[in-house]
Structures are given as structure tokens and as C-alpha cells.
């Protein structure tokens with residue numbers, strides 16, 4: 001008798017929907033030989049909160065949750081209602097799961113100590129980035145970094161658990177609420193992207209092992225601030241123009257970063273006269289994207305050193321950020337260094 005082994009993927013009757021994020025995370029747990037499944041669960045918790053935030057952002061125009069909340073956050077920026085909603089959603093997901101001991105959020109002045117004795121992980125999160133774009137239906141994002149706590153389980157949280165350089169991240173990712181919603185993350189073994197299938201309510205692997213082009217033609221910078229740039233930045237942008245590169249700037253870091261990661265490009269947010277340390281936050285913006293960039297073969301620096309090597313000294317610390325295709329970041333740095341030398345001779 002001939003046995004016909006069942007090959008579900010070869011059935012022509014129904015196309016395969018692919019690998020769900022849940023299945024992928026479970027499968028990838030074996031990358032960590034002694035993993036107990038807590039990091040996997042934490043990633044699933046974040047994905048669930050992202051689905052809820054996705055729902056809220058999609059109905060923002062209908063549900064009277066657009067617009068300002070009437071308060072400013074610790075950065076002095078006006079909080080949008082959706083900023084606050086996203087913060088609540090992620091805080092809930094991170095605190096109920098049991099894997100996290102402390103959270104740093106853009107929307108909270110101080111560290112949130114969950115007093116969870118069994119929580120191994122510290123999370124830094126920007127629950128809704130690019131919020132000035134919410135009301136006009138333009139892509140926004142969530143950015144997260146995950147660290148293992150340094151002090152022993154069961155002891156009170158210390159600042160050394162929080163103030164870790166980006167090189168200590170065990171996982172990082174972002175969610176892009178755009179023309180489709182995507183979750184992109186790394187655990188230090190490459191970068192994978194998942195697209196949200198709304199009718200099934202699942203993220204599916206759509207961008208396996210993302211590799212950033214070594215170079216590209218897109219530059220993303222707020223050119224309205226040109227008068228405040230240092231000489232090196234001006235010279236680099238002039239070179240981009242001379243080479244007839246393409247200027248693209250959404251003003252949502254996640255969206256600008258994601259496009260450049262896939263197509264090849266550079267995102268620059270330099271120090272300016274008003275923001276001598278740049279605008280972006282090290283702990284919950286730059287570090288996560290820098291980890292992802294490096295894992296995809298791209299690069300991230302503050303103009304002097306690798307972003308992942310910076311040891312933070314304050315919770316909401318800002319940093320200049322030059323991130324994207326390796327050759328473009330190197331070229332930008334060359335201009336910055338050259339202008340410094342000519343300023344000193």
C-alpha cells in the first residue's frame with residue numbers, strides 16, 4: 001500500500017497564511033539555551049498591547065480620542081489623548097504579565113517600580129512616537145527596549161538596573177502604525193518584521209531577516225532647522241543635494257527609520273542651538289533603533305560614539321542621532337569630523 005504523507009503547504013486549495021508572531025517567538029526561544037520563556041511571554045504581551053493601540057489609532061477620528069489631552073509630559077511636550085491611551089495600554093500589558101520589574105516611559109517622569117520580585121526584565125518604552133502626526137492620520141509608532149535587571153531577583157530595583165547602555169539590550173523593537181501595521185524586533189539574532197492581518201487579528205512574518213542596504217539615496221532631516229546646524233551637517237546635506245539624493249521626512253521617527261532601513265537611507269537629528277544634546281531620547285528611542293540598525297547591518301551614532309556604547313546618566317537623556325545605511329552614516333561623520341578640525345585650526 002502506498003502511503004501519501006500529508007503536505008499541507010503544497011495544497012493548492014488554500015494559500016498558506018504563513019508564520020504567526022506567536023509561533024515564531026516560540027520557535028526562536030531555542031536561540032537562548034537557558035530561556036525559561038519569560039522573554040517570549042513579554043514579547044507576546046507587547047504585541048497584544050500593540051494590537052489594542054492599533055485599534056485605538058484606527059478609530060481615533062471616530063472616537064473623539066484625537067487631539068490634545070491638556071497636559072504636557074516631562075519633556076514639556078503637549079500630550080495627545082492617544083499618547084496617554086497608548087501609555088496606559090502598554091503599562092497594563094507590561095505590569096500584568098509578571099516578567100517586568102521596572103518601566104521607563106516617555107510619558108512618565110520617574111521610573112515605574114512594579115515591586116515585582118520575580119520580574120527579570122526592565123523595559124524602556126515610547127508608547128506612541130511621532131504624536132504630532134496623530135491628528136492628521138500619518139504614520140506613528142511604538143518603540144521599546146528590553147534589558148535584564150542587573151541586581152538579584154527579589155531585591156529592590158536600583159538605578160544600575162535602569163541606566164544600562166544600549167549594548168545590554170536583550171531585545172528591542174518597534175511597531176509602525178502605518179498603511180499597514182508592522183512589528184519589527186530583534187533579540188540579537190537578526191531582525192524580523194511582522195505585518196498585522198486585521199481580519200485574523202494576528203501578526204504574520206512578512207520581512208524575515210531584514211538586511212539594510214549598505215548605502216542609499218534617501219536623507220531624512222528637519223531642514224527647517226538648517227540655520228541651527230553645525231557646519232559639518234550643512235556640508236553633508238549639501239553633498240546629498242549635489243548627488244541628487246531624495247529628501248524624505250515624515251517627522252515620525254519610526255516611520256522614517258523603517259523606510260530607510262528597507263530602502264537605504266540616513267535619518268539625522270543633530271544637536272541644534274536650542275537642543276544642544278539633540279532632541280531624541282536615548283533610553284526609549286535611540287537605543288532600540290540602534291540595536292535594530294546594527295542587527296540589520298546598518299549603523300547608529302551620536303556623531304562621536306556608537307549609540308549603543310553611551311552610558312546614560314539621566315532617564316530622559318537626549319542624544320543627537322545619525323542612523324541608517326552604513327556608508328551614509330560614515331560619510332556624515334566624516335563631514336562632522338572634518339568641520340571640527342577646520343574649526344580648531
Ligand code: F6P
Pocket residue numbers: 129130131132222251252253254256279280285
Ligand atoms: O520623538 C520625537 C519625534 O516626534 C520623532 O518621532 C520625530 O522624528 C521627531 O520628533 C520630529 O521632530 P521635529 O518636529 O523637530 O522634526
